[in-house]
Amino acid sequence: MTRLARIPFAAEALLVLVVIAAFFAFPYNLAFVTRILIMVLFVLSIDLVLGFAGIATLGQAAMYGTGAYAAGLFAVHVTAAPLPGLVVGMVAGAILAVVSGLVLMRTKGLTLIMLTIAVAQICHEIANKARDVTGGADGLRGIRMEPVLGLFEFDFIGRTAYWYVAVVVFVVFLALRRLAAAPLGLSLRGIHESPERMTAIGAPVYRRQVLAYTLGGGIAGIAGALAAQVTQLVSLEVYSFTLSAEALIMLILGGTGRLWGAIVGTVLFMTVHHVAASADPFNWLFLIGFLVLGVVFFLPGGMIRLPAALMRLGRRS
Amino acid sequence: MSLILNILIDGVAYGMILFMISVGLSVTMGLMRVINLAHGGFAMLGGVVAHVLMSEAGVGYVPAALLGIAATVALAWPLERLIYRRIYGFGDLQQVLATIGLTFLMIATVNRLQGSTLLALPLPGGLAQSVDLGFRTLPLHRIVVIGVGVAVIIGLWLLIDRTRFGIRLRAAVDNRATAGAIGINTGLIYSATFCLGAGLAALGGILGAEMLPIEAYYPLRYMVLFLVVVAVGGMGSFAGSFAAALGLGLIETASRYLVPEYGTIFYFACIIVFLAVRPKGLWGRLA
Structure with missing residues (x-):
């Protein structure tokens, strides 16, 4: 990793190769790989909010779900072109994030965590009650997407969907890499390390946190919109607590604040989940539980720190 | 009039359940500074043990409930010693995850053991009846819940305010380093408090099974409910938890009776507004 980091864009190129290799390696599991990619985007949004800005959240699904419903409704009622749908999903997620963020960022610690959960629950309740608009518990149906850019038709095995999602995720990933190195990204890191000192040197901590939460909300909205467009269905599950919690676990599993951790953790978690759930649909929760405890107790920096930890272990013995 | 009385009785009974389950959570947060999202699990475990004893061993309601509480405490002790002790020093996020x-x-x-169906805790014949108060009848179960809740509150108040253990506990909450320095065994206080909280949660889980049915996903389903009580009441405050549990129980019951369509939305909107105005809760000393 360290040697790779010295060559410009080597890591990004490696990522592109992995995405291309995955397309040929799993021709019959493209839908699953696509789901992993969407989840990577969602976890990246949490990494921005939590890993960069240090805002503990267990309710990121609120923005994901809102993006999904917005994109789904847009496709049903306005136009089924995918790219405008993404923009609508992003804006919807960002709007919810800025509105709720203005209140949430006033709190911290447990109160903050709890309020983020509460926002997702309210969204869940509203989507459940507004049956005429969202389809309630039956889910939002009837999403039929037009070809991407009018050129690439969505096909039955999901080849177009895969490339469409891969390109969107990659573009957002590059944007986040850019952000991490930009003054805003550095200032968010500073707020994460010590809000008091950042206040002392004159940084507008509250406004920066709201901004980070809004950006994260927009990215989560894109992820939700992608999910709605690719699966052509939006169900109430998009607002579930489990989604937020699992995404958080993926992030911690991989390691926070480095963007790569979000990718590593998501791929690992989704693969373990997929294999364990298909091998034993009733007891996979055991495995996830032990995995989480194992990482928290033995690998606090996440999987991305595993090589360094192993090296240290090797040197000691 | 009868509507208001119904809301009052149900709301207070519900609030008592919320208090019994959440008070342990509030104290562990105030004392050990640990965000214990697994606390609802203790309420569920008490209910599950009681269910198994009643349905498979034919034990009566009261002994089954007592054994359920005892089993939960017996499990909470080693859990605190082996796992939670290590969690205390972690950051917020690590605690949440663990x-x-x-x-x-x-x-x-x-x-795995009981499946994902509802685990019924059938009330004994006596408890399921209604009592006639002369001007109207009330379900006896609700009255018993309120009575037990009042007994728990008085018991806790006596324990905290009048005993040596209570003095030490309050000292440890205020400043655990100083409390340790003057010879208070804070480790023992932690374990005892944790077990007390887990036992009360089990009691609340069993008594409240009518309102919050016991099932495998109980800890996740009602987690927010218990966290809300702690956040609104203020961490580490008994009086705060009690006032918050009672108030929230009444608000939620009232909104269910009066605006059933939008009850949950109204309830959470109230909480968000309240916490935006008072981020530390009613009597919170810690934010």
Whole structure:
């Protein structure tokens, strides 16, 4: 990793190769790989909010779900072109994030965590009650997407969907890499390390946190919109607590604040989940539980720190 | 008039359940500074043990409930010694994650042993009856719940305010380093408090099974409910938890009776507004 980091864009190129290799390696599991990619985007949004800005959240699904419903409704009622749908999903997620963020960022610690959960629950309740608009518990149906850019038709095995999602995720990933190195990204890191000192040197901590939460909300909205467009269905599950919690676990599993951790953790978690759930649909929760405890107790920096930890272990013995 | 009385009785009974389950959570947060998302799991475990004893061993309601509480305490003790002790020093996020992991393990265990169906805790004939107050009848169960809740509050108040243990506990909450320095065994206080909280949660889980049915996903389903009580009441405050549990129980019951369509939305909107105005809760000393 360290040697790779010295060559410009080597890591990004490696990522592109992995995405291309995955397309040929799993021709019959493209839908699953696509789901992993969407989840990577969602976890990246949490990494921005939590890993960069240090805002503990267990309710990121609120923005994901809102993006999904917005994109789904847009496709049903306005136009089924995918790219405008993404923009609508992003804006919807960002709007919810800025509105709720203005209140949430006033709190911290447990109160903050709890309020983020509460926002997702309210969204869940509203989507459940507004049956005429969202389809309630039956889910939002009837999403039929037009070809991407009018050129690439969505096909039955999901080849177009895969490339469409891969390109969107990659573009957002590059944007986040850019952000991490930009003054805003550095200032968010500073707020994460010590809000008091950042206040002392004159940084507008509250406004920066709201901004980070809004950006994260927009990215989560894109992820939700992608999910709605690719699966052509939006169900109430998009607002579930489990989604937020699992995404958080993926992030911690991989390691926070480095963007790569979000990718590593998501791929690992989704693969373990997929294999364990298909091998034993009733007891996979055991495995996830032990995995989480194992990482928290033995690998606090996440999987991305595993090589360094192993090296240290090797040197000691 | 009868509507108001109904709301009052149901709301107070519901609030008492919320208090019994949440008070342990509030104290562990105030004392050990640990965000224990697995706390609802103790309420579920008490209910599950009682259910198994009643349905498979034919034990009566009261002994089954007592054994359920005892079993939960017996499990909470080693859990605190072996796992939670290590969690205390972690950051917020690590604590959240570790306790979510524990919650998953609890759910998976119950799911494996009992399946994911509702686990009924049938009330004994006497409790299921109604009592005639002369001007109207009330379900006896609600009155028993309120009575037990009042007894728990008085008991806790006596324990905290009048005993040597209570003095030490309050000292440890205020400043654990100083409390340790003057010879208070804070480790023992932690364990005892944790077990007390877990036992009360089990009591609340069993008594409240009518309102919050016991099932494998119980800890996740009602987690927010218990966290809300702690956040609104203020961490580490008994009086705060009690006032918050009672108030929230009444508000939720009232909104269910009066605006059933939008009850949950109204309830959470109230909480968000309240916490935006008072981020530390009613009597919170810690934010």
